[in-house]
Amino acid sequence: MSVLQNDLPRPIIDELVRAALLEDLGRAGDVTSQACLPAGARAEAVIRARVPGTIAGLPLAEAAFRQIGDGLAFHAAITDGHRVQPGDVVARIAGPALLLLSAERVALNFLTHLSGIATATQTYADAIAHTSAKVTCTRKTLPGLRAVQKYAVRKGGGSNHRFGLDDAILIKDNHIAVCGGVVEAVRAAKAYAGHLMAIEIEVDTLDQFALILALPDAERPDVVMLDNMPPETLAKGVAMNQEAGGKPVILEASGGITLETIAGVAESGVDYISSGWLTSSAPSLDLGLDIDID
Known part of the structure; x- marks a missing residue:
């Protein structure tokens, strides 16, 4: 062999x-x-x-x-x-x-x-090579094959999102609903997480994002996922991030990413673009x- x-x-x-x-x-x-x-x-x-x-x-x-x-x-x-x-x-x-x-x-x-x-x-x-954005995968993997599917993403020039529920905190809309809001959810996560555990929160609107940016640096999450937003809205989010003062958060775009749309998403200025389709479909x-x- x-x-x-x-x-x-x-x-x-x-x-x-x-x-x-x-x-x-x-x-x-x-x-x-x-x-x-x-x-x-x-x-x-x-x-x-x-x-x-x-x-x-x-x-x-x-x-x-x-x-x-x-x-x-x-x-x-x-x-x-x-x-x-x-x-x-x-x-x-x-x-x-x-x-x-x-x-x-x-x-x-x-x-x-x-x-x-x-x-x-x-x-x-290849479609976003002219930008600084990176393609990343999600947890939408086939049971038992996550490690090798994420390996394949790396071999294709992408990066890996979290591997499971235990290696990073990702606060999604249902978590926010139960917690009572984005600020409450982030603060709860901050109180729980150790110094090596990253925290990401998914927001559906720029109003929610503004609440995150109003927090002091020490209370902000590491990453904010701007979910299901068109490129023009994403660009506004990028501008808000740069103008808010303090340390900018890492921005991830997600939701309905296709080969036809990914270049426009990347050109908005986000850092990462996540796609579950890569591993699921x-x-x-x-x-x-x-x-x-x-």
């Missing part, structure tokens, strides 16, 4: 891939390959891109071919984050045909899904695995 450059801990990769292989193999393994393939058959396979995109998930594909059994050699032609064109070779696999075919779908499922996320993120990032990247028999 080749050593791939990635920033995902191997235990995370191996646990996800093992669960996927167990799900696919069921109780008897790949009965189609067992029934049809000649004993001892060997094969070579090539994974190629069929469309343009950005690759992510090679460490998981490698793990699928590694965990299925001994004897397969996996060689990545590129590393995650690499942009490909139709026909580009992504990886080569060689060894026992039974093992290769038994792991093929699990490997491709991870690779096409994560490459789709990386490609969507790269497309968004980005289409898989079309990659194919073709086999040549020895």
